[in-house]
Amino acid sequence: MSTQTELEIVTPGAFASIQDEGRRGFRRIGVPWAGALDRRLMRIANALAGRPEDAPVIECFDGGLHVVAHGGAVKLAVAGDAVVEVDGPEGRRQLAPWRSVTIAAGEALRIRKMGSGRIAMVAVAGLEVAPVMGSASTYVRAGLGGADGSGRALAAGMRLALAEADAWGSDRVLTQPPEPDPRPIRLVPGPQADHFSAAALEALVGGDYRVTAEADRMGVRLEGAKLEHSGAADIVSDATVPGSIQVPGAGQPIVLLADAQTAGGYPKIATVIGADLGRLAALRPGQTLRFATVTAAEGAQLARAEEAETRALITAIRPLPADGIDLLALYTGNLVDGVVHALDTEFRPLY
Known part of the structure; x- marks a missing residue:
């Protein structure tokens, strides 16, 4: 008999909740849209996890989210300028954001803190949430949506049951994520x-x-x-x-x-x-x-x-190698500057 795969919320951070595109069509009767505060991040996270762009995600703020896989492997994807860590048998390792990662049962993923911005979206393969009025989005004030339909935000000890996933394929990465926009x-x-x-x-x-x-x-x-x-x-x-x-x-x-x-x-x-x-x-x-x-x-x-830019970002997502190391990103990241060619008499930097 197979074991149910679950994702446990160890700590939700400042505020974590299930969100999707929102509860549309009910404002005339006083029901807000709710939904992800940054739809671009939601769509990118889902694309990284191989899910429909409007699938429910975990929206979280300012770091602190800590989740653990139970009963089987879980594929997660983080969109946002986050400091991400994975705890596994070999200890703790830092992971770049804007990519997916598959963690085994017993392994944990943490969002330690945010760099620019304060919002991160975490897509979870196999996360299925029953819609309330057409949406899984959590709206706490009216008790609508969320993990169990009661409108509760995610809390320590909650477990999200995950559907048995089809073949996931390799993890994915967005090597050139959107830059912070300084415009008014x-x-x-x-x-x-x-x-x-x-x-x-x-x-x-x-x-x-x-x-x-x-x-x-x-x-x-x-x-x-x-x-x-x-x-x-x-x-x-x-x-x-x-x-x-x-x-x-x-x-x-x-x-x-x-x-x-x-x-x-x-x-x-x-x-x-x-x-x-x-x-x-x-x-x-x-x-x-x-x-x-x-x-x-x-x-x-x-x-x-903005829609054209978002589509271009999603199109640029590509599979990671089987070992999870993105060599192209390393080679193009200019990790060491000021390198010169020994035969270049003008001493022009190569990078």
Whole structure:
């Protein structure tokens, strides 16, 4: 009789949860989308693990996730600028992110910390989660989705049962992952820009804003130049979407994210474009950002460009050799610089 393969959550880190593309089609009845804060990372992680791009993943923050395989081997893939370690019979070894790895029963994978950004996505081969209202995404506030359908975030001691996988093939790697994007976060003014003074939008795009400690999957409170209302700081509640920038009476903006409410009574000065929302969600408390305005048409064009970039990244994923060592990445990584050819009288570096 075969043994059930499981992945145990030893520690979930700061906050780990099951997410996918989100719960679409229910905002009209007050149900947020939820879903992965950075869909590009989710898609890359799944592609590295040989899974459909919209399959459920483990989304985690700032390191601390520690998982162990039980009952059989488990293939995992990590997307994000993470410091990854694997504990096995030969001790602990560090593993590059942006690749998959197959760990044997009893072996563990840890995400020690993050470099740039604070979000990592971990795809797990064989992870099947029953959808609730069409999605496996965890929405804690309403108790929807997640590993057992109750809306709970992942917690120490939980075990995720994994389906028996087909032939996995070799592990995969993305040798040239996306670089951190230093550009301003782009936004489209409105829909209630007329509720603010003429100087408010100029202030929003004219200086730095700092991410406060009040930042989670629901939204990010920012601190910077005060945005003056032209009248009352409240409106009759109307629809919001991820990316909406609400401004309460204190004049400090709040950017809504995936778990945000579907309606609100604060006027919205602008909306962050979808192509940049993942970048904003990945900022840590204390980091600063700047905004820049674009038109709605430019925002749509940027969305198409981001999709093309994502497709190119996924297409660039390739199998690792059987020994798991990516020689091409080593040879092209310029590990030693300043090397010169003995016969090159001009002493030009070879790399």
